Amino acid sequence: MSELQEKAVSMIGNMTDDKVQFVIDFMQQLDFESDPAEKMRAFEQLEELRKTAAEYLPPDFDYEKARDEAVREKYGSIA
DSSP: OOHHHHHHHHHHHTSOHHHHHHHHHHHHHTOTTSOHHHHHHHHHHHHHHHHHHHTTSOTTOOHHHHHHHHHHHHHOOOO
């Protein structure tokens, strides 16, 4: 087992069952052996979701500003 794989196993070993289930679900979505057409459909669904979500935001919404504010709110100033 590579060092990176050992690190991943260690991290998973320290997670709650809920978080492990999330990781399992995520990994199943990354199934690289799946049909390319299936991947394209998933991408198209993601694009539709992005467009739908954008309808609820003001036209001048600044994603980077919102992200920066959220990071500052959660973690404070790192300076």
